[in-house]
Amino acid sequence: MRATLAALSGGILFGAGLALSDMINPARVLAFLDLAGTWDPTLALVMAGAVLASAVGYIVARRLQRPWFGTSFFIPENRRLDRQLIAGAALFGAGWGLVGFCPGPALAALIFGLWQPWLFAAAMLIGMALQRMVGAAGRHSPGATSAGHP
Amino acid sequence: MIAPFSIGYALGGGLLIGGAASLLLLLTGRIAGISGLVARVATIADSGPPWRLAAAFVAGLPIGTALVARFVRQPHIEVTSSVPLLIAGGLLVGFGTRLGSGCTSGHGVCGIGRLSPRSIVATLTFMVAGFATVFITRHMLVGG
Numbered sequence: 001m002r003a004t005l006a007a008l009s010g011g012i013l014f015g016a017g018l019a020l021s022d023m024i025n026p027a028r029v030l031a032f033l034d035l036a037g038t039w040d041p042t043l044a045l046v047m048a049g050a051v052l053a054s055a056v057g058y059i060v061a062r063r064l065q066r067p068w069f070g071t072s073f074f075i076p077e078n079r080r081l082d083r084q085l086i087a088g089a090a091l092f093g094a095g096w097g098l099v100g101f102c103p104g105p106a107l108a109a110l111i112f113g114l115w116q117p118w119l120f121a122a123a124m125l126i127g128m129a130l131q132r133m134v135g136a137a138g139r140h141s142p143g144a145t146s147a148g149h150p
Numbered sequence: 151m152i153a154p155f156s157i158g159y160a161l162g163g164g165l166l167i168g169g170a171a172s173l174l175l176l177l178t179g180r181i182a183g184i185s186g187l188v189a190r191v192a193t194i195a196d197s198g199p200p201w202r203l204a205a206a207f208v209a210g211l212p213i214g215t216a217l218v219a220r221f222v223r224q225p226h227i228e229v230t231s232s233v234p235l236l237i238a239g240g241l242l243v244g245f246g247t248r249l250g251s252g253c254t255s256g257h258g259v260c261g262i263g264r265l266s267p268r269s270i271v272a273t274l275t276f277m278v279a280g281f282a283t284v285f286i287t288r289h290m291l292v293g294g
Contacts, residue, residue: 002177003177003178003200003203004202004203004206005206006173006174006177006178007174007177007178007180007199007203007204007206007207007210008206008207008209008210009173009210010170010171010173010174010177010178010182010207010210011170011206011207011208011209011210011211011213011214012170012210012211012213012214012217013166013167013169013170013173013210013214014166014167014170014171014182014184014207014210014211014214014255015210015211015212015213015214015215015216015217015218016163016166016214016215016217016218017162017163017164017165017166017167017168017169017170017214018163018167018211018214018215019163019214019215019218019219019222019223019225020159020162020163020166020218020222020223021159021160021162021163021164021166021167022152022153022159022160022163022225023163023167024215024225024227025152025225025226025227025228026227026228026229026230026231027152027228027229027230028152030230030284031152033280033281033283033284034284034285034288035281035284035285036285036288036289037288037289040152040155041155041160042155042156042160045157045160045161045164046160046161046163046164046167047164047258047259048161048164049160049161049162049163049164049165049167049168050164050165050167050168050171050258050259050263051164051168051258051259051262051263052164052165052168052263053164053165053166053167053168053169053171053172053263054168054171054172054175054182054259054260054262054263054264055168055263055264056168056172057168057169057171057172057173057175057176057263058172058175058260058263058264060172060176061172061175061176061179064176066179067175067176067177067178067179068176068177068178069177069178070177070178070179070180071179072179073175073179074179074180074181074199075175075181075264076181076251076261076266076268078268079266079267079268080268081267081268081271084249084250084251085250085251085268085271085272085275086250086271086272086275087246087249087250088245088246088247088248088249088250088251088272089246089250089257089271089272089273089275089276089279090246090250090275090276090279091242091245091246091249091250091279092242092243092246092247092250092253092276092279093246093275093276093277093278093279093280093282093283094242094246094279094280094282094283095238095239095240095241095242095243095244095246096239096242096243096254096276096279096280096283097279097280097281097282097283097284097287098231098235098238098239098242098283098287099229099231099235099236099239099240099243100229100231101229101239101240101243102184102243102247102253102254102255103184103185103188103243103247103253103254103255104184104211104253104254104255106240106243107184107188107208107211107212108211108212108214108215109212109215109227110212111212111213111215111216111219112219112225112227114227114229116229116231116236117227117229119233119236119237119240120236120237120239120240120243121240122240123236123237123238123239123240123241123244124188124240124241124243124244125188125192125194125244126240126241126244127240127241127242127243127244127245127246127248128185128188128189128192128194128244128245128247128248129192129194129244130241130244130245131244131245131248131249132189132194132195132248135248135249
């Protein structure tokens, strides 16, 4: 229960950060990605602040035996740079550049009653399900590993 | 028209985002990777945190956004993409984030924060792909 409430608080803070920094506005994100147009540096600064704050959390976490409301830390330890990672990131970046939404902002933007974030989010879920079906079909070969976490 | 660029909102929002990721990590031991959490909520992920935890985090996103919209700053959302582009973009983002094990939050914010080589490579890759896509759609396909 406490962990669930902690996760809810984390989600609220995260959503607040997305709105405050204007990352929920696809036009703002596309303006950052448009190097040849009127470039908007917002996303770079948001990333800088976010990486800094997440690094502090990670440094603290490394000194702890376990999280406050949990039994252990689940931090990805995979260091392999494989084809799935690169291909997946490239496809994601292409979709991101087409619309200006990545998963977090698309979900946060659902609140405004616009239809576009809903359509995007529905397509995103279908894309996720498709990847799982394709992945399951290809997993009979022992060399293929499932994706897991970042 | 997008509002003028604001250093304070950008940095402040970024610190909130990273702080939220730190809070989730320190309190629950989980990485705030939104694509992974969403897949978990939709029960299309093989691994990840308990469903309730993932659902609580994902539900918090629009709540936090609504709170800022109500009390701090009314965001202006401008989606210019056509229906086919929204669908194609959503499909690519969904498929790609699962294949590549993460998105802007899991790889970009959390992964780079702990200097994960996979996340650094993934972030550079999706950034370059994003730059290239916008360059093609805005400067090569449109005769402008």
